[in-house]
Amino acid sequence: MIDLHHVGTPNGHKVSIMLEEVGLPYRVIAYDLMKGEHFTPAFRRINPNNKLPAIVDHEPADGGGPFAVFETGAILVYLAEKTGRLLPTDPRRRSLAMQWLMWQMAGLGPMHGQAHHFVRYAPAGQDYAVGRYMNEARRLMHVLEYRLAEAEYLAGEYSIADVACWPWVRAVRMIDIDLAGFPAVQRWWLAIDERPAVLAGTGTRGLATPASYGQKRAQLTPEQWSNLFGERMLAAAETHHGAVADDTVRPVRNP
Numbered sequence: 001m002i003d004l005h006h007v008g009t010p011n012g013h014k015v016s017i018m019l020e021e022v023g024l025p026y027r028v029i030a031y032d033l034m035k036g037e038h039f040t041p042a043f044r045r046i047n048p049n050n051k052l053p054a055i056v057d058h059e060p061a062d063g064g065g066p067f068a069v070f071e072t073g074a075i076l077v078y079l080a081e082k083t084g085r086l087l088p089t090d091p092r093r094r095s096l097a098m099q100w101l102m103w104q105m106a107g108l109g110p111m112h113g114q115a116h117h118f119v120r121y122a123p124a125g126q127d128y129a130v131g132r133y134m135n136e137a138r139r140l141m142h143v144l145e146y147r148l149a150e151a152e153y154l155a156g157e158y159s160i161a162d163v164a165c166w167p168w169v170r171a172v173r174m175i176d177i178d179l180a181g182f183p184a185v186q187r188w189w190l191a192i193d194e195r196p197a198v199l200a201g202t203g204t205r206g207l208a209t210p211a212s213y214g215q216k217r218a219q220l221t222p223e224q225w226s227n228l229f230g231e232r233m234l235a236a237a238e239t240h241h242g243a244v245a246d247d248t249v250r251p252v253r254n255p
């Protein structure tokens, strides 16, 4: 059994889609980021970075105790290696899958994430930041278009690289990028949207952005802001729970 510490965002959907694709039994432990539910000592033992999603594998391949994995790229590789699914065995294709996965983790995710932040959450008037991150967000969409105009899927065959990129492309409407301007991306996106695992992993189908991705122009209370971007988020990292002696707050402790 795998515990999925989950939130219904693009990052969360990467992992819920993957778990559906590979068919491993899992249970969802849902968090409300707005309430700061990810700042507990118990969750920090699972993810020292205090971000969602994360998984705990209660039946790791080595037969040892429960094993926690954070960072969605690492989770996708872990699940692919555990099941032998969605990571090609051919060395060239495997490398392509890793290249596009790294590109998603270092480029598409963080840059689109910043674009979402400055367009949807930051106070108005951040023209430099909006321009900077929207240019980069659009540039990365052109990179995706270039690749998908020559290949059916990012690694040639459907892989964890596609699983990583797909939910972020779903969210581009929220930052006013129209997929109609990227025909190869749109063809790829719609093909993946038809997969039963994608529907099961996200609960919705089609190009409309799911409600769980939030409002186009988010209105946060001061407490919600603090949990997501402010003092409380920083305080969670400044507090070193490693000093806590009580093992009941440490359901998992990776060596």
Ligand SMILES: N[C@@H](CCC(=O)N[C@@H](CS)C(=O)NCC(=O)O)C(=O)O
Pocket (backbone or CB within 6 Å): 007, 009, 010, 011, 012, 033, 038, 050, 051, 052, 053, 070, 071, 072, 073, 227, 228, 229, 233
């Ligand atoms: N690079 C991380 C990003 C994780 C991430 O930023 N998760 C967001 C939700 S999509 C989060 O936990 N935000 C809450 C916070 O920053 O406090 C990954 O791929 O796992």
